[in-house]
Amino acid sequence: xxxAVNLSKTYISDGISYDALRTIDLKIDKGERAAITGRSGxxxxxxxxxxxxxxxxxxxxxxxxxxxxSGLSERERNVLRNEKFGFVFQQFFLNGRxxxxxxxxxxxxxxxxxxxxxxxxxxAALASVELEDKAGKRAKDLxxxxxxxxxxxxxxxxxxxxxxxxxxxxxxxxTTGKLLEDMLFQLNAxxxxxxxxxxxxxxxxxxxxxxxNVKDGRIETDFGAKGEVR
Amino acid sequence: xxxxxxxxMANRSLLRNKLRTFLTISAxxxxxxxxxxxxxxxxxxxxxxxxxxxxxxxxRVVFIRKQAPVAGPRLSDDExxxxxxxxxKDENGLDPSAMSFTLQQIESITKxxxxxxxxxxxxSIQAEYITLDGSKKYQAGLGMLSDGVIQKTEAGRxxxxxxxxxxxxxxxxxxxxxxxxxxxxxxxxVYKNAAGELxxxxxxxxxxxxxxxxxxxxxxxDVQTAKQIYDDQKTGYDADxxxxxxxxxxxxxxxxxxxxxxxxxxxxxxxxxxxDQKKRTYDAIGIFKIGMNFFAMIALLxxxxxxxxxxxxxxxxxxxxxxxxKALGLSRGKIFLMFSLESILIGFWGAIIGILxxxxxxxxxxxxxVSSYLPSFEGxxxxxxxxxxxxxxxxLVSAIAFIAGVFPAFRASKLNPIESLxxx
Numbered sequence: 001x002x003x004a005v006n007l008s009k010t011y012i013s014d015g016i017s018y019d020a021l022r023t024i025d026l027k028i029d030k031g032e033r034a035a036i037t038g039r040s041g042x043x044x045x046x047x048x049x050x051x052x053x054x055x056x057x058x059x060x061x062x063x064x065x066x067x068x069x070s071g072l073s074e075r076e077r078n079v080l081r082n083e084k085f086g087f088v089f090q091q092f093f094l095n096g097r098x099x100x101x102x103x104x105x106x107x108x109x110x111x112x113x114x115x116x117x118x119x120x121x122x123x124a125a126l127a128s129v130e131l132e133d134k135a136g137k138r139a140k141d142l143x144x145x146x147x148x149x150x151x152x153x154x155x156x157x158x159x160x161x162x163x164x165x166x167x168x169x170x171x172x173x174x175t176t177g178k179l180l181e182d183m184l185f186q187l188n189a190x191x192x193x194x195x196x197x198x199x200x201x202x203x204x205x206x207x208x209x210x211x212x213n214v215k216d217g218r219i220e221t222d223f224g225a226k227g228e229v230r
Numbered sequence: 231x232x233x234x235x236x237x238x239m240a241n242r243s244l245l246r247n248k249l250r251t252f253l254t255i256s257a258x259x260x261x262x263x264x265x266x267x268x269x270x271x272x273x274x275x276x277x278x279x280x281x282x283x284x285x286x287x288x289x290r291v292v293f294i295r296k297q298a299p300v301a302g303p304r305l306s307d308d309e310x311x312x313x314x315x316x317x318x319k320d321e322n323g324l325d326p327s328a329m330s331f332t333l334q335q336i337e338s339i340t341k342x343x344x345x346x347x348x349x350x351x352x353x354s355i356q357a358e359y360i361t362l363d364g365s366k367k368y369q370a371g372l373g374m375l376s377d378g379v380i381q382k383t384e385a386g387r388x389x390x391x392x393x394x395x396x397x398x399x400x401x402x403x404x405x406x407x408x409x410x411x412x413x414x415x416x417x418x419x420v421y422k423n424a425a426g427e428l429x430x431x432x433x434x435x436x437x438x439x440x441x442x443x444x445x446x447x448x449x450x451x452d453v454q455t456a457k458q459i460y461d462d463q464k465t466g467y468d469a470d471x472x473x474x475x476x477x478x479x480x481x482x483x484x485x486x487x488x489x490x491x492x493x494x495x496x497x498x499x500x501x502x503x504x505x506d507q508k509k510r511t512y513d514a515i516g517i518f519k520i521g522m523n524f525f526a527m528i529a530l531l532x533x534x535x536x537x538x539x540x541x542x543x544x545x546x547x548x549x550x551x552x553x554x555x556k557a558l559g560l561s562r563g564k565i566f567l568m569f570s571l572e573s574i575l576i577g578f579w580g581a582i583i584g585i586l587x588x589x590x591x592x593x594x595x596x597x598x599x600v601s602s603y604l605p606s607f608e609g610x611x612x613x614x615x616x617x618x619x620x621x622x623x624x625x626l627v628s629a630i631a632f633i634a635g636v637f638p639a640f641r642a643s644k645l646n647p648i649e650s651l652x653x654x
Contacts, residue, residue, distance in 0.1 A: 054557055054647055055648055074561070074562070075561060078556075078559040078560070079559060080559075081557065081558065082558060083559075087558065089651065091550075091651075093550055093551070093553075093554040093651065095551060097246050098242070106554075106555070106558060107558045107559070109231055109239070110231050110555065110558055110559050110560045110564075111231070111559070112231050112232045112235065
């Protein structure tokens with residue numbers, strides 16, 4: 001379970017402070033699929049960055065399974081992200097000149113696994129997004145939908161507890177976007193991986209069930225899968 | 231991430247931009263190539279000199295000559311000296327007779343210094359020809375081996391008594407293909423005396439000199455024989471005066487040598503041992519090498535800016551990649567290491583290519599120069615490449631490359647992952 005307690009983030013630039021998040025309290029259960037929505041500038045991305053340990057809160061804390069992870073050292077947070085979290089980004093961030101397999105292998109290389117173990121895990125991850133036949137291709141030669149599936153494989157390969165997806169379908173047409181959503185939900189259902197999806201697509205948010213709407217750095221509404229207020 | 235993984239990634243990043251990597255390596259190549267060649271030239275010269283002088287040993291001998299005074303009036307650019315009658319006569323030229331001395335004059339200096347075994351003037355002698363029974367007559371340069379000076383020989387031994395001669399290698403081979411067979415035979419040396427009459431001496435061949443600077447053409451006789459020839463040949467009132475003397479010491483103690491040198495230097499003489507002379511030559515080669523290396527270092531300095539430039543561009547280009555790697559848990563230290571390794575690899579490959587090209591060029595140049603311009607280098611390398619100098623070039627260039635990479639690598643390591651992922 002991921003929990004935000006009294007979470008605030010204030011940016012200071014040129015002496016002017018700007019509250020991106022103000023005293024957020026949020027609980028995401030294990031295996032849940034949560035959409036974080038809001039307009040651009042609402043603070044939804046900042047919230048995801050804090051939850052995913054990519055950034056440090058100004059005050060408050062983030063608890064993972066009851067353990068405070070916001071006070072960890074940089075090194076510990078690196079290890080935590082590498083082992084517990086997977087990431088899918090709108091812009092893919094694939095290395096076009098490397099092979100698909102090499103792109104998928106990156107988290108395990110960072111983890112320092114043996115080469116043979118890395119290769120078999122990366123192949124398995126590619127198989128679960130149905131791209132095993134593209135393993136040797138260069139990433140730049142894939143279609144948009146395939147690229148994002150490679151990103152899902154890269155998020156999966158380290159067997160994370162949670163996947164954070166930042167506008168995962170933002171660069172895809174609606175048909176391929178749907179397919180990708182199906183894939184993410186299927187992983188959630190089959191493997192119990194918690195999904196946190198930042199999106200401004202209301203359809204995708206609705207399909208997630210849990211919808212957290214952020215406005216001006218605060219949680220405006222938070223509905224559960226059955227429409228209940230959380 | 232393991233070190234091997236980081237090296238692998240660094241290598242792949244370099245290969246991704248082949249042209250840029252190649253151009254950066256080329257700049258390093260130029261510097262390493264120059265540095266290796268200049269080192270090779272210095273080492274080659276040193277080895278050559280070492281090979282030449284190692285033929286002669288004289289660890290107990292101090293060589294004495296008069297320190298040459300500065301010729302001409304002492305004029306300065308800024309203040310012309312006013313002429314006064316009779317004042318600057320002595321300074322207008324070098325008087326050769328002021329440079330030569332009698333044995334007695336030298337002995338007057340050494341009489342208070344104990345530990346000197348012999349004092350030998352350098353007798354300057356000439357021969358007409360040298361021959362062996364039944365062989366042709368050969369022109370001969372003739373020299374004297376001072377007491378205490380040991381000539382290395384290819385066959386036989388150095389001079390150790392009276393009526394002995396050491397002949398040069400070339401002459402020995404002309405006389406007999408089996409040079410060892412010449413040892414113990416008597417050579418006939420013919421010279422002209424002061425009256426122009428031909429005189430004959432029969433000398434025992436005790437040795438055949440190994441190849442070297444001084445011994446390539448000359449035959450050497452013992453001091454007594456040299457004195458005999460000199461006395462026969464001497465003319466003029468200055469005949470008892472000599473430009474050079476050598477002192478043979480009883481022992482090799484440094485203190486003793488220093489004492490003799492000091493005594494003579496105080497009287498305006500130059501006094502040095504063969505070791506001093508060698509040292510001066512090596513120092514000159516060393517300074518030459520440093521001077522040449524200086525230019526190579528300038529080339530390397532320029533190349534290191536190329537590395538900085540290449541890596542800064544690489545960091546900018548790969549900002550998102552670095553952001554992603556950090557998001558996925560790659561630490562600052564490893565990002566720094568990865569860029570440092572890229573930089574070191576550029577230096578390493580540049581150095582390897584530069585060193586190999588320098589060695590190939592040097593070997594070709596050695597053959598070409600020996601066969602055309604520098605025949606005296608036969609058997610020696612003009613460019614000599616030693617393992618320590620190659621390893622030090624490799625290490626130095628890699629270190630320079632590493633230092634050049636520090637700034638870009640640091641910049642990469644402190645990138646913020648979130649901002650990097652947003653970077654356009």
